[in-house]
Amino acid sequence: MxxxxxxxxxxAAHGVITPWMIYLMxxxxxxxxxxxxxxxxxxxLVDDLKWITETEFAEYFALGQLIPGxxxxxxxxxxxxHRFAGVSGAFAAGAGFISVPFFxxxxxxxxxxxxxxxxxxxxxxxxxxxxxxxxMLANAWKMAGxxxxxxxxxxxxxxxxxxxxxxRFPLVWMMLALAPLAVGLAWRDVAAARRAVAAAGxxx
Amino acid sequence: MISKDEDLLAMxxxxxxxxxxxxxxxxxxxxxxxxxxxxxxxxxxxxQFGEVYALSQATPGPNVMVVTMLGALVAGWxxxxxxxxxxxxxxxxxxxxxxxxxxxxxxxxxAAAMRRGLAPVTIGxxxxxxxxxxxxxxxxxxxxxxxxxxxxxxxxxRMNPLWLMGAGAIIGMLDIL
Numbered sequence: 001m002x003x004x005x006x007x008x009x010x011x012a013a014h015g016v017i018t019p020w021m022i023y024l025m026x027x028x029x030x031x032x033x034x035x036x037x038x039x040x041x042x043x044x045l046v047d048d049l050k051w052i053t054e055t056e057f058a059e060y061f062a063l064g065q066l067i068p069g070x071x072x073x074x075x076x077x078x079x080x081x082h083r084f085a086g087v088s089g090a091f092a093a094g095a096g097f098i099s100v101p102f103f104x105x106x107x108x109x110x111x112x113x114x115x116x117x118x119x120x121x122x123x124x125x126x127x128x129x130x131x132x133x134x135x136m137l138a139n140a141w142k143m144a145g146x147x148x149x150x151x152x153x154x155x156x157x158x159x160x161x162x163x164x165x166x167x168r169f170p171l172v173w174m175m176l177a178l179a180p181l182a183v184g185l186a187w188r189d190v191a192a193a194r195r196a197v198a199a200a201g202x203x204x
Numbered sequence: 205m206i207s208k209d210e211d212l213l214a215m216x217x218x219x220x221x222x223x224x225x226x227x228x229x230x231x232x233x234x235x236x237x238x239x240x241x242x243x244x245x246x247x248x249x250x251x252q253f254g255e256v257y258a259l260s261q262a263t264p265g266p267n268v269m270v271v272t273m274l275g276a277l278v279a280g281w282x283x284x285x286x287x288x289x290x291x292x293x294x295x296x297x298x299x300x301x302x303x304x305x306x307x308x309x310x311x312x313x314x315a316a317a318m319r320r321g322l323a324p325v326t327i328g329x330x331x332x333x334x335x336x337x338x339x340x341x342x343x344x345x346x347x348x349x350x351x352x353x354x355x356x357x358x359x360x361x362r363m364n365p366l367w368l369m370g371a372g373a374i375i376g377m378l379d380i381l
Contacts, residue, residue: 031264066315067302069295070223070230071268078299090303098292101265102272106284108263109276112256120377122255127376129258130347131368134354136231136334141359143327153324160328164235165335171236175225178325186321190313 017051017084019092025049026077026096031104037073051084073097156182212279212286219271219290227322230268230291232329235336237271247278250340257337262369350375 029040038061046057064076074097081093115121147153160178163169218240226233234257242250256277260270268291275287341347354368 030266037266062319063302064299065229066318067295067298068224068227069293069298070226070233070271070291071266071295072229073266074268074292075295075299078296079303082303090299094292094296097266098269098288101269102284102288104263104265105260105269105272106276106281108259109256109273109284112259112273113277116252116255123376123379124373125255125258125376126251126347127350127372127374128262128369129254129372130341130350130376131354131372132258132261133254133334133337133341133347134351135358135365135368136330136337137351137355138358140327140331140334141355143330147324147327156321156324157328157331160325161331161335164329165332168235168239168336170239171225171233171329172221175227175325179227179322182321182325183317184321187313187317190316190320194313 017089019081019085019088022081022085022089023092023096026081026093027100030097030101041073041076045080052080071097152185212282215275215279215283216286216290219275219287220293223291224294227326227329229326230271231333232326234333235329237274238336238340241274241278245278248274254337254340258369262366 025044029044030037032040042057045051046054052060060076060079061072063079064072064074067075069075074094077093077097078090081089081091083089085092116125144157147157156178160174163174163178164171219237222233222236222240223230225236238250238253241247242253248256256273257270260273261267263273269288271287271291272284275283275285277283279286338348338351341351350372354372357363357368358365
């Protein structure tokens with residue numbers, strides 16, 4: 001397999017990267033990364049270890065988001081692991097992402113089963129839940145600000161919200177109906193825009 | 205709690221499907237996970253679901269692994285294992301295919317169309333998640349007020365979310381909620 005960097009970049013200053021190093025790195029960042037794992041992964045990979053550059057990080061992140069599957073950062077971990085140590089590197093990164101947090105999550109579930117109903121714990125959890133909902137509201141608000149001020153993106157956004165959020169239609173049917181249409185229409189726009197750019201380039 | 209193998213298998217397929225549909229991250233499928241765990245299966249109450257979700261956010265580890273906690277609560281170790289595999293399997297397969305095909309250029313027309321077309325849908329899903337979780341809270345107006353105050357703080361300041369969670373826990377314990 002050729003070097004899987006998204007774009008040729010000057011090599012960062014690091015020696016040989018072994019699968020074990022990749023495993024340890026991902027174990028560490030996922031455990032520190034309360035709340036926002038992405039922040040810590042970027043800091044470790046780009047700022048501390050200098051394994052990849054800022055641009056490469058952005059490209060890997062975009063690629064990881066594009067690949068279906070609930071965990072974009074996990075997809076990104078596989079790509080980065082593969083880049084540095086092939087298939088075993090990808091395994092190491094994936095294992096680092098999951099293995100220790102798996103036991104931590106199960107342990108928390110057991111604690112919840114045993115103590116979650118205790119009045120004090122339960123009240124603390126209720127308060128935390130209200131905070132989490134507030135964080136979701138803020139997140140939705142911020143993201144809504146990023147929707148382009150044109151009618152079509154807003155139509156897709158609001159139809160999705162009405163269907164999945166307000167009316168609680170099953171997600172499968174909503175996605176089967178909306179995703180091909182949304183991607184198809186965007187495809188037409190992107191292709192037209194690139195043709196225009198190409199034409200402008202030729203006419204110069 | 206479930207114990208039969210066919211139930212575990214059904215749960216596996218359900219979470220695999222949800223993972224595949226999760227454009228823009230697992231948060232966008234939280235309403236459907238809630239529907240499956242709370243309304244269709246009756247394993248947890250809506251309130252418990254919210255508590256578990258909050259707990260997972262405060263636990264070290266990737267946020268998406270809230271499903272591991274849910275699996276453990278519903279069916280112990282085997283449940284945790286089954287849903288964790290279901291969560292990561294689709295991404296693993298797709299990423300392997302991408303690596304194999306060597307299609308790493310995120311700038312093809314198709315890739316750009318995916319990003320641009322699905323972004324508004326993803327945002328609609330994020331709004332849905334906030335809405336569904338808010339309606340879980342709405343039995344208690346004080347919780348709703350606290351959620352909106354939190355949202356304002358998050359939007360106006362750069363405070364670390366962990367402090368907010370800690371504050372929420374303390375306010376809850378003081379029985380103000």
